Amino acid sequence: MQSLHLGSSSWQYFCHCAQCIVLCVSLAPSSVMAQSYSWEADLSHRIAVDFNKSRAEVKAYIQRYIPDVSDAQLNSWERSGALEMRIINGEKRYFHNAAPNLFRIDPLCRHLREQKDGPLVNGYETVDAANVPAILSKASGKQPWAEPKRIRVTYTLTVKANRVPAGKMVRCWLPFPRRDVARQQKVRLITTSQKRYVLAPDSCAHSSLYMEQRARRGCPTVFSATFDYVSYGCWYGLKPADIRPYDTSSALYRHYTSERNSHIVFTPRLRHLADSLTAGERNPLLKARRLFEWVATTFPWASAREYSTIENIPEYVLENRHGDCGQVTLLFLTLCRISGIPARFESGFMLHPGNENLHDWGEIFFEGKGWVPVDTSFGIPSYAKNDAERYFFLGGIDSWRMVVNSDFSKALYPAKRYPRSETVDFQRGEAEWEGGNLYFDDWTWKIEVKHE
Numbered sequence: 197m198q199s200l201h202l203g204s205s206s207w208q209y210f211c212h213c214a215q216c217i218v219l220c221v222s223l224a225p226s227s228v229m230a231q232s233y234s235w236e237a238d239l240s241h242r243i244a245v246d247f248n249k250s251r252a253e254v255k256a257y258i259q260r261y262i263p264d265v266s267d268a269q270l271n272s273w274e275r276s277g278a279l280e281m282r283i284i285n286g287e288k289r290y291f292h293n294a295a296p297n298l299f300r301i302d303p304l305c306r307h308l309r310e311q312k313d314g315p316l317v318n319g320y321e322t323v324d325a326a327n328v329p330a331i332l333s334k335a336s337g338k339q340p341w342a343e344p345k346r347i348r349v350t351y352t353l354t355v356k357a358n359r360v361p362a363g364k365m366v367r368c369w370l371p372f373p374r375r376d377v378a379r380q381q382k383v384r385l386i387t388t389s390q391k392r393y394v395l396a397p398d399s400c401a402h403s404s405l406y407m408e409q410r411a412r413r414g415c416p417t418v419f420s421a422t423f424d425y426v427s428y429g430c431w432y433g434l435k436p437a438d439i440r441p442y443d444t445s446s447a448l449y450r451h452y453t454s455e456r457n458s459h460i461v462f463t464p465r466l467r468h469l470a471d472s473l474t475a476g477e478r479n480p481l482l483k484a485r486r487l488f489e490w491v492a493t494t495f496p497w498a499s500a501r502e503y504s505t506i507e508n509i510p511e512y513v514l515e516n517r518h519g520d521c522g523q524v525t526l527l528f529l530t531l532c533r534i535s536g537i538p539a540r541f542e543s544g545f546m547l548h549p550g551n552e553n554l555h556d557w558g559e560i561f562f563e564g565k566g567w568v569p570v571d572t573s574f575g576i577p578s579y580a581k582n583d584a585e586r587y588f589f590l591g592g593i594d595s596w597r598m599v600v601n602s603d604f605s606k607a608l609y610p611a612k613r614y615p616r617s618e619t620v621d622f623q624r625g626e627a628e629w630e631g632g633n634l635y636f637d638d639w640t641w642k643i644e645v646k647h648e
Contacts, residue, residue, distance in 0.1 A: 233614060233632065239505065245637050246501050247282050247289040254279070257295035261308045277516045278302045280501070293499035300498045301518045318578075319551040320596075325579040327594050331429040332584050335592075341379055341428040343595045347547055348386075348424040348646040349373075353625045355417040355639045360629045362413035369404040369608050369626040370421055371544065371600045372396070379428040380599050389420040394610060401603035402622040406610055411629070419625075424648070427547075429595035431588065432568045439481045440563040442536065452538035452561060458605060459509045459620065460530045466510060470534035480537050484560055484570070487531045488590045492575030495519050495527075502636075503620040521573035522556035522621055526604075528572040529558050537561070542569070543621055544600035545643065552645050554623045557593070569593040 251270070258265050273279035278301045280291040291297070299309040310316070327343060334342035351370050360366050375383045376398040385395070385405070394406035411417050442449050455462050473490055474483045495513055500520035506512050510527040513519040519527065522543065532539035538561035546555035557571040571589040580586040604620045614633035616626050624641045627634040 235615065238615065238633070238635075242502055242505050242635065243282065244284060244289075245635065246291055246505060247280075247284060248292050249290040249294060251288050251290065254290045254295045258298065261299065261305070261312055273298060273302065278305075280516070291501060297498040297518070300496050306496075320546060320548040320574075321578055323548040323551065323596065324574075324577065324594050327429060327596070328577065328579075328585060328588050328592075331431050331592065331595070332588070335429070335431040335433070337433055340430040340432050342431070343429045344381075344426050345428075345595045346382075346424060346426050346648040347596075347598070348422065348648055349547075349598065350420060350422040350644040351625075352418065352420040352642045352644075353627060353639055354419075354642075355411070355627055355634060357414055357416050359634060359638045360411035360417065360631075362411055364411050364629050364631070366409050366411055366417045366627060366629050366634075367406070367612075368408070368419040369406050369612070369622075370419060371598075371623055371625060372403045372405040372421070373423065373425045373544070374398070374403045374599045374602065376602075377599045379430050379593070380597070381426045381428070383425040384423060386422040386424065388422075389418060393421075396609040400609045401601060401606035402608055403600050404608055404622065404625075406608075419627075425598070427595055427597055429593060430569065431584075431592035432565060433584075434481055434562065434565065434568065434591040436479045436481050438564060439479060442480070442538075442563050444536075448561065449538055452540055453533045453536055455533070456605075458507075459526050460533060461508055461510075462530070462534050463508070463511060465514065466530055467534055469514075470531045473531065474535050480562060483535050484532060484537055485587065485590060487528060487535065488570065488572060488587075489576065491524050491528045491531070491572050495524050497521070497573065502618070504615070504618060509620070520556075521571075524572050525556045525558045528570070529560075532560055540567075540602070541604045542599060542602060543604070544623060545598040546596055547598055547645050547647075548594075548596040549645075549647050552643055554621075555597075556621065557589075 255265065255270065270279065274281050279298050280294045281288055299305045331342045353368055353370055355366055372395065373380055373383050388405070388407065390407040390409060396402065396404045405421050407419050409417055409419065473486050477483050477486065496518050497520060498518040500523055503509060503522065509523050510530045513523050513527045525541065529539040529541060540559050542559050543556035546553055557569060557573065559567045559569055561567050568591045571593060574589045576586050577588065601622055608622070608626065612626060612628060614628050617633060617635050618624065627639055
């Protein structure tokens with residue numbers, strides 16, 4: 197056992213399989229930091245970063261497809277929520293992707309865009325059109341995993357030059373593949389930018405690799421790691437007759453059908469919606485299918501505001517009639533829990549060749565089957581030729597995932613002193629120094645993927 201003193205952290209570790217595994221971390225935020233920090237000021241900055249487009253910029257984008265668009269039409273889209281806008285310091289400011297989102301959300305605008313640019317093709321569906329049938333042909337009830345892919349990732353977080361005073365310690369958390377997910381195996385850390393690092397234990401909901409580095413004047417502060425793992429697709433072949441009644445007295449059932457203090461809240465509107473969608477159905481799988489199909493077909497995908505600026509994400513989806521992957525997933529999970537179906541959040545990356553990106557999905561629990569994946573955002577594939585493919589993502593998942601999180605809005609390891617840039621999810625990483633959190637406009641991230 198050896199103790200290392202780096203900055204304000206005290207690390208104790210032992211060596212296991214040539215990797216440093218942390219046993220404990222002691223961090224004590226100073227009273228000065230606690231007194232100087234203001235969430236209200238932080239939130240105002242986050243909103244200003246998101247809503248950074250002027251009316252002229254938004255109108256210019258829309259004129260690519262609607263040259264004679266009027267101010268009255270813009271005002272109408274604002275009132276409907278199709279064009280997301282806020283008044284900041286007395287001026288209309290638009291979400292940075294408000295204009296592109298308009299052509300995803302509004303049916304007429306979407307048609308006009310497709311007339312000019314052609315139908316939007318999701319590249320991941322092209323990959324899954326071959327991967328999903330292969331999984332279906334090989335997976336079975338006894339062995340649901342199939343079609344393994346070895347994936348190598350180099351992940352880099354770069355803090356911009358002079359965002360942190362020279363000599364001050366920058367603390368960084370990078371995403372790292374979970375080592376406790378059955379369909380994600382042989383996780384191996386290959387290289388890190390810093391010799392000393394902390395891998396979060398499996399008990400943490402957010403799987404991270406933590407490093408520290410002192411800032412240098414005029415230079416970016418770069419953190420990176422290379423790792424690989426094997427990702428399996430899976431399909432559980434769920435049938436209504438195989439689903440047993442829940443043990444409603446179990447700790448698992450009570451925990452995963454309960455509310456959370458944020459984003460899984462059983463509001464009157466959500467209770468009424470869940471009850472109306474599942475009315476007359478008692479089988480948990482068929483209930484889940486109704487909820488899955490409704491969410492997947494009702495809400496078009498649109499680029500999302502930062503989750504930390506939204507009080508209740510499922511209500512936001514209902515109010516605005518659109519959502520990205522994490523937003524519709526949280527809506528689905530909430531409806532499941534209200535309906536007595538245990539549900540939990542899962543997220544990380546989708547790493548389909550040529551379409552690598554952040555991604556969120558979930559898992560639901562069936563008695564006799566256990567936890568099974570559900571990707572409401574992928575929903576009902578356009579390539580589906582039969583019911584197995586149509587409902588594949590209700591109880592199945594493709595081979596191109598990197599699972600980082602088994603829950604949302606939990607603590608990082610080691611503990612972060614300031615609120616995270618992403619207070620719900622953990623995918624892009626996090627960074628801070630003694631003077632405060634480093635928000636997304638202070639740093640960049642990059643994921644490089646090699647499919648072996």
